Amino acid sequence: MFTGLIEDIGTLRSRNRRGDDVTLAITTSIDTGELVLGESIAVNGCCLTVTSILSDGFTVDASGETLARTSIADVGVGDRVHLERAMKLGDRLGGHIVQGHVDGVGRLERVIDDGRAWQVYISIPPQLLPEVVEKGSIAVDGVSLTVNELTSTGCRLTIIPFTADETLLTRKSPGSPLNIETDIIGKHVRRLMGLDPTSGTTTASLLERYGYLTR
DSSP: OBBBBEEEEEEEEEEEEEETEEEEEEEEEEEEGGOOOOOEETTTTTTEEEEEEEEEEEEEOHHHHHHHHHHGGOOTTOOOOEEEEEOOOTOOSSSOOOOOOOOOEEEEEEEEEEEESSEEEEEGGGGGGOOOOOOEEEEEEEEEEEEEEEEEEEEEEEOHHHHHSSSSGGSSTTTOEEEEEOOOOOOOOOHTTSSSSSGGGHHHHHHHHSSSSOO
16 A cells, blocks of 8 residues: 655666566665565556565566556666555555556646646546546556546646656656556445446445435
8 A cells, every 4th residue: 555655766777577577676765774575665656566675776576467557568777767665554644545556557648837837638548537536636657646637538637846856757758658546436436336226235226225316
């Protein structure tokens, strides 16, 4: 479980393919003495497991499933990545609940510098759009952000100077892939509302029965 507050920007030092999987070595300024084998670290918003600890970083394995469903496959040696260690029980939840389970890959459409902040427009896979709401939360490459406006293809995000300094979002080029994780609450609501209401046991039927939903 993560918060979407980026802890460090690391650099991919090497990637070695092993069958369908890839082992990534990432350098970081995070104190590696605090890392534990088997712990989870979000790399560009993708929850991965630490498999070895280096003097200046760590390695993780990305499975074929991860490579097929995230932008990790597009990260090359020398590229920089967002890093966040899993939150501790009792930590402040400064962002929102982020699982590190990427739902799909979007694209950066354009970035507009308005003098005080950056307006970032991104496209989102169409199947994920119903889970995105204005003023709701979304994780983009692991960064917890507020959806400020819905567009026909995705949404607009506002990046303040602090976030711009601490992340890579305003430095990416149009067309760059972005890992998208929609809000977990929205995903569960969508799933429950989409179940067959004739069963008499779904959320939709219960809401209708007690007068909260009309057809």
